[in-house]
Amino acid sequence: MKKPKTRLTALAAAGLLAMGLLTACGGGEESGGGGNEAAGGSAESCDMSFTIGIAAGWAEDVAVSHLWKHVLEEHGYDIKLNTLDVAPVFIGVAKGDLGLFFDTWLPTTHEDYWKKYGDKVVDLGVWYDKAPLTITVPAYMKIDSIDQLPSIGDKVNWTITGIDPGAGLTRVTQTKMMPAYNLDKYTLKTSSSTAMLAALKKAIDNKEPIVVTLWHPHWAYAQWDLKDLKDPKGAMGKPDSIHSIASNELADSCPQVIDAVKNWKMDDPTPASLEKTVLQEHKSDMDKGVDVWVKDHQDYVKKMWPSE
Numbered sequence: 001m002k003k004p005k006t007r008l009t010a011l012a013a014a015g016l017l018a019m020g021l022l023t024a025c026g027g028g029e030e031s032g033g034g035g036n037e038a039a040g041g042s043a044e045s046c047d048m049s050f051t052i053g054i055a056a057g058w059a060e061d062v063a064v065s066h067l068w069k070h071v072l073e074e075h076g077y078d079i080k081l082n083t084l085d086v087a088p089v090f091i092g093v094a095k096g097d098l099g100l101f102f103d104t105w106l107p108t109t110h111e112d113y114w115k116k117y118g119d120k121v122v123d124l125g126v127w128y129d130k131a132p133l134t135i136t137v138p139a140y141m142k143i144d145s146i147d148q149l150p151s152i153g154d155k156v157n158w159t160i161t162g163i164d165p166g167a168g169l170t171r172v173t174q175t176k177m178m179p180a181y182n183l184d185k186y187t188l189k190t191s192s193s194t195a196m197l198a199a200l201k202k203a204i205d206n207k208e209p210i211v212v213t214l215w216h217p218h219w220a221y222a223q224w225d226l227k228d229l230k231d232p233k234g235a236m237g238k239p240d241s242i243h244s245i246a247s248n249e250l251a252d253s254c255p256q257v258i259d260a261v262k263n264w265k266m267d268d269p270t271p272a273s274l275e276k277t278v279l280q281e282h283k284s285d286m287d288k289g290v291d292v293w294v295k296d297h298q299d300y301v302k303k304m305w306p307s308e
Contacts, residue, residue, distance in 0.1 A: 046254035049078035050099035053089040057164075057193050060128070060217045060242070061103035062286070063275040064266070068102065070290045071304050072257070086113065094120035099250040100261065105131060105240040109168040122251040124244040124261045128217060128271060132228075132239035133169045135160070135177065136214040138204050139225040146181050146229045155209045158185050161199050162213040165190045169213050172236055180235035188213075200224070217268065219275030260305050270300070 054065045062083075069079045082098065090110075092098035094117045104110050104123075135146055143152055149160075160183075162170050174188055196212055197220060203210035204224050214220060214228075216239075244261050251258050274293055282289025294301050 046257070048076060049080075050250060050254075051080040051082050051092075051097070053092050053098035053101045054081055054083045055086045055089050055101070055103050056083050058086075058103050059193075059219060059275050059279055060271055061101075063219075063271070063278045064102050064127075066278055066286050066290045067274060067293070067301075068100070068261075068304075070287070070294060071260075071301065075305060077257070086110070090117045090121075093117070093245055093247050096247040096249040098247060099254075100244065100246050100257075102127070102242075102244045102261075104243040104245050105168075106243055107240065108237055109133075109240050120248075122246045122248060122258070124246055124258060126241040126243055127261075127264050128242040128266050130216065130239045131242050132216055133172055133236045134214045134216065134228040135173070135231070135236065136212050136226050136228050138200075138207075138210065139227045140207060141209050141227070144227070144230055146177065146231050146235070147233075148229075149181065149183060149186065149211065152209060152211075153185055156211050158187060160186055160188045160211045160213065161196050162188045162190045163193045163196050169215060173213050176237070177231075177235040180233045217266075217271030217275070219272050219279055222269060222272035222276040223280065256306060263306070264304055270297075273297075 052065050052069060055061050065081055069081060072079050082092075084092070089098065089101050090113045093101050104114070106114060135149075137143060141152070143149070160173065160178075162173060164170065170188065170190055177183075178186060178188065196214075200210060200212050200220065201224075202208075214226070220226060244264070246258060246261070277293040278286050278289035282292065
């Protein structure tokens, strides 16, 4: 399992698919078109071995993919995880090389990918219904709204600490939020999610002011006492919903898997709790982290699989 990298949302060339995608359920044949519902199929026709695609750097995706790997393996499936940038994940599901992907943000963040690949995959519905992009500060800061940022500019060196340059969150912050609030004196410092979180931790440890770009769900909200700034102009956009998608091959042949994922939901603070345990407390062995989390959430995990 590769260590999560940065959040990427810009469309990449189709050639990125050559990054070693593994064959998913039903073989690697290209599907003959999309579908909005899982086709018939039967448990007997299901290839019990397939791959879940993970979008590199998307913390919630890493955590829930490991959780589903655990659940599926408990029911006899042989699951592989493949960490890639966002574009080849969508390509992989569309081609059938990846069986599942749990982190499609709609209607905004992954809008470009959805226009290109939405009719070539199966939408399994929403598992997390309010996933906002946010401008966030430590709770001890005496500021409550984005329009108050000019009043603390000197304290934070007129800097908003962001993530990678290609992220949808970066685009929205630079092209919509900052112009809407006339933050001409501010600079959005981009690098990576890891660097942003390291800067946030350092500031909190020293009880210093900092402004960062963040999103829900994220383990940072379980780790620290944070405050999302109000956005009276709605410049950060309405919250997305996070969808699971499947390849047509998997949907056609493995209806029990499709039904389980379709019926799965997460509400706060469950995602942050899962991410904190898996990605922070057991980041060197995420499968062990899932085992620890599952032991403490038996009732929830049992509901993830259809009753026999």
